[in-house]
Amino acid sequence: MHSHRPTHAHGYLRAALMSSLSMTMSACSASPSRNILGSYFPTWMVCALLGIVFVMVVRGVLVKTGVDASLPVPVVVYLCMWTAATLAIWLVWLA
Template sequence: MGERGPVIPFFGAYFPSWIACSLIGIISAVIIRLIFIKAGIDAVMPLRVIVYLFMAIAIGLASSILLFGR
């Protein structure tokens, strides 16, 4: 049968944990972007899209390790 990944029960349905971790990463990157705009860092930051993309990935992976131990 093979090993199944962790799932999250949500309103009676089961969702893969990577979806939750991806959403955590994306939402966190958006919040960090808003903070950077207020602080004036966003205007002078080079390659913004790449920076925010990798920020979302790093936060998503960190949340996966911290929440699910994977």
């Protein structure tokens, strides 16, 4: 019978895999967060909430001016507007 013994290449491959996994997992510990009323929230969550507030204000303006009624697919338009606002807030806040 042939016994399976790990070779040096197998050991190096395993060490490389383990070190790359540990580096990727340690990158998550330094995510930007904000202290709000004593609790830390991820910055992306704060930006997403601010994006929702921005879109609600813009929708109010569009409803008052009558533009909202002429939008072809309002859900998609507002979703794209929310995404753009969230990413813009993220860029301005963290840059």
